[in-house]
Amino acid sequence: MPTPIVLDCDPGHDDAIALLLALASPELELLGVTTTYGNQTVDKTTANALRVLELVGRTDVPVARGAPEPLVRPLVVAAHVHGESGLDGPSLPPPSIEPIATPALDWVAGAVAASTEPVTLVPTGPLTNVARYLDAHGTAGIERIVLMGGAIAEGNMTPAAEFNIWADPEAAQIVFDSELDVTMIGLDVTHKAVTGPDVQRRLREAGSIGVFVAELIEYFTVYHRQTYGWEGAPIHDAVAVAHVLRPGLVETKLRNVEVERVSELSLGRTVVDVWRRTDRVPNAHVGVDLDANAFFDLLVERIHDLG
Numbered sequence: 001m002p003t004p005i006v007l008d009c010d011p012g013h014d015d016a017i018a019l020l021l022a023l024a025s026p027e028l029e030l031l032g033v034t035t036t037y038g039n040q041t042v043d044k045t046t047a048n049a050l051r052v053l054e055l056v057g058r059t060d061v062p063v064a065r066g067a068p069e070p071l072v073r074p075l076v077v078a079a080h081v082h083g084e085s086g087l088d089g090p091s092l093p094p095p096s097i098e099p100i101a102t103p104a105l106d107w108v109a110g111a112v113a114a115s116t117e118p119v120t121l122v123p124t125g126p127l128t129n130v131a132r133y134l135d136a137h138g139t140a141g142i143e144r145i146v147l148m149g150g151a152i153a154e155g156n157m158t159p160a161a162e163f164n165i166w167a168d169p170e171a172a173q174i175v176f177d178s179e180l181d182v183t184m185i186g187l188d189v190t191h192k193a194v195t196g197p198d199v200q201r202r203l204r205e206a207g208s209i210g211v212f213v214a215e216l217i218e219y220f221t222v223y224h225r226q227t228y229g230w231e232g233a234p235i236h237d238a239v240a241v242a243h244v245l246r247p248g249l250v251e252t253k254l255r256n257v258e259v260e261r262v263s264e265l266s267l268g269r270t271v272v273d274v275w276r277r278t279d280r281v282p283n284a285h286v287g288v289d290l291d292a293n294a295f296f297d298l299l300v301e302r303i304h305d306l307g
């Protein structure tokens with residue numbers, strides 16, 4: 001029985017790869033895609049989700065437009081990483097299809113109600129949609145949340161904070177306070193999923209979609225080469241999807257996570273009580289390690305299956 005999921009994303013290069021992995025994996029039933037601002041404006045991330053679905057002939061998958069901005073803070077997008085379109089690099093025509101007219105929250109509520117199995121939410125962007133959904137509809141029918149975001153150690157938007165959490169820390173705290181089964185796939189894990197020349201080669205040999213993914217990674221590498229000196233890019237969001245379809249790739253520890261929402265210096269930091277120094281209640285399965293080789297084997301195999 002495939003796991004029903006909703007991918008809430010801000011494509012974004014790694015979101016696009018996460019979407020392709022979800023589409024290629026029979027272990028998952030992608031009920032639909034909801035979009036958020038983040039890597040770019042929600043108009044652009046929505047268009048990018050549609051472009052990727054069209055590329056692989058999956059226009060049957062509904063795309064519902066979500067939040068245009070954070071709950072209370074000003075909108076900041078990551079054009080410096082993902083480019084003006086949010087999916088710079090490969091040439092991909094603008095979408096010829098539209099998102100559904102139903103707003104994201106209403107569509108998720110309907111999808112959850114109609115699902116015969118509890119639904120797993122896989123957010124790979126800022127958590128504004130998820131927080132607003134939980135506020136409006138509660139946790140009924142939600143199996144768990146497996147999110148890409150946060151970090152035990154250093155951040156990537158500031159020294160202290162990872163982008164998805166930093167973009168809307170208030171939303172992130174709502175998610176960690178939800179008492180749902182939450183898994184945090186943070187930078188500590190996704191920075192182990194940095195592509196190298198061998199993965200790039202294998203993707204290029206995996207077919208036309210593999211070439212597209214390799215071109216996405218080539219562009220995504222520019223920022224990471226300049227910032228970290230890496231000859232590759234971390235496929236952050238695909239690790240979250242991989243964790244749902246292949247338990248065991250990511251090692252997690254059940255710990256307390258709180259989000260800094262006051263300090264300017266460390267705004268958006270996920271404070272993970274790794275060594276249980278406080279009596280704060282553990283509220284998330286926090287990613288601490290990744291079998292990177294197995295992850296890339298899975299990714300290349302599934303991208304190959306897309307043709």
Ligand code: RIB
Binds near residue numbers: 038124126
């Ligand atoms: O910090 C990495 C996260 O921010 C990824 O989800 C990337 O797509 C951006 O949204």
Ligand code: CA
Binds near residue numbers: 009010011015124
């Ligand atoms: Ca993302």
